Amino acid sequence: MSDFDDLYQDLIMDHYRHPQGKADLSHVPDEKAMENPTCGDSIKLEVLRDEGGRIAEVRHDGHGCAISTASASLMTEYTRGLSPDEARAAAERFIVALRGEGRLSELDAMGDLAALRGVAGLPVRVKCATLAWHALLRELGEKAS
Amino acid sequence: MGGIALMTDVPVATKGVELDDRIASLRSRFPVLSREINGHPLAYLDNAATSQKPLEVIEAMDAFYLSRNANIHRSLHTLGEEATADWEGARAKVARFIGARRTEEVVFTRGTTESINLVASSWGDAFIKEGDVILLTLMEHHSNIVPWQLAAARRGARLAYIPLEADGGIDLERVESAWDPRTRIVCATHMSNVLGTINDIARLSEIAHAHGALLLADAAQSAPHMGLDVGALGCDFLAFSGHKMYAPMGIGVLWGRESLLEAMPPYMGGGDMIRSVGLERSTYNDLPWKFEAGTPDVGGAVGLAAAIDFIEGIGWDYIGARENELGRKTLAVLEAVPGLLVHGKARDRGAVFSFSFADIHPHDIAQYLDREGIAVRAGHHCAQPLMRHLKVPATTRASLAFWNTEDEILRLGAALEGARRFYL
Secondary structure: OOOOHHHHHHHHHHHHOOOOOEOOOOOOHHHOOOOOOOOOOEEEEEEEEEOOOOEEEEEEEEEEEEHHHHHHHHHHHHHHHOOOHHHHHHHHHHHHHHHHHOOOOHEEEEEEEEHHHHHHOOOHHHHHHHHHHHHHHHHHHHHOO | OOOOOOOOOOOOOOOOOOOHHHHHHHHHHHHHHHHHHOOOOEEEEOOOOOOOOOOOHHHHHEEEEEEEEOOOOOOOHHHHHHHHHHHHHHHHHHHHOOOOOOHHHEEEEOOHHHHHHHHHHHHHHHHOOOOOEEEEEOOOOOOHHHHHHHHHHHHHHHEEEEEEOOOOOOOOHHHHHHHOOOOEEEEOEEEEOOOOEEEEEHHHHHHHHHHHEEEEEEEOOOOOOOOOOOOOHOEEEEEEEEHOOOOOOOOEEEEEOHHHHHHOOOOOOOOOOOOOOOOOOEEEEEOHHHHHOOOOOHHHHHHHHHHHHHHHHHHHHHHHHHHHHHHHHHHHHHOOOOOOOOOOOOOEEEEEEEEEEEOOOOHHHHHHHHOOEOOOEEOOOHHHHHHHHHHHOOOEEEOOOOOOOOOHHHHHHHHHHHHHHOOO
């Protein structure tokens, strides 16, 4: 499989075309958007919680490439029902694995997120795939402190 | 993934279009062009980001490091003398290349960014006053914006921007009629790295001078494509990089009028830029060394001198004619791709083309093109004010050099149609 086919798998393209958690977040101020300095893309997040404080849904708005859009959608799917601490740990695990600072096999234990492992070999694209997760860390960090 | 296959004497075979002997022979000087990427011959259309390096440049640098490497201006031995002669010889070659009246007016830097920072810091801090205006164009690269923002903040000055016309050019009559008498310097790109627009630096210089202002020209993009003559351009400062004109990364040039450079304080302090150092203060070296603190990139300067020989061996007439022809064909191919919007249609332009599909992100386009072995740039091109003006977050950009082929352009068109089918 070529790098390209590895990257743009059907699962990724499905999430790109039909992103979960995509919402109109125009009420969130622009200053709260997380920016990707290499391409000028930005993403806004809103974390909805259930009564027990667990994550009901991470909503996202902005526009990005197929990889960043699919990653945000997969994040919404993966974090549903997690506690903030669990979601924070997952985001850190995901970012470290994609950056090549940890073991890539960690991703295999993260369900559909493993479909993004092709990004790990492409340092320029790692920023696309981790943008939403950095935004999530910032959002959760602010709430915790 | 394709491995590196170096075939230095064998030109890349292309489908369909026969290469003329001259192009084939010029291409053979760039070993990297024989690489295969994802099963396709590399089509390198990212020349505006950095040029590929010909054997002439690589071999000249090798020869320096293999037989003459020494520190300059201090090592009193044969190698030291030779290295110093290489460094100063490269300076003399650059001076002649850009038509400088005096060799002392050529300062070596790490690149265009450092050259502009040098002027913004040194000249800016000495001569920009509170309330002054620094006039830029809306098509500037961040390297010709941010140093001026920093200078303006230090001096209490203000930035103003020359707006863009619908074709991606600037209207010199509007510049004249909207002139603010507090303007101290105009900083303009000679050729836009996004739109390809070539600005009339000579006319802009006249307008600036008529109002007592200076003009700095950013020639990073134009340097590999047209002969630069500081006399004809009429500018006061000219900045460019080696790496976009077939020389290595890490060496660049600032040319400035002697009287201006003389009046400017040093930029960085260190070795080589001093005459004598006391405990409290120092006296500074003559031009151009006053601005060259520390051990410089001598190997890079040797590469730059070789790149100038390489360009002059080919000749501007040939380079200009060839790039015009390739540019015309590229524009025709891009305009035939359904749904593709080409940004910038200035009459006077170089072979740099930015384009967008309404619903496909530039990253995805570039990744698809890479699958086909085609190298382009996707992003904001360090020109976010221009991106906002174009109302896009980013674009995809194809930029050509004289050695590109018609076949590579046709492959670009076909791959863009493939990308459209894949993503939509």
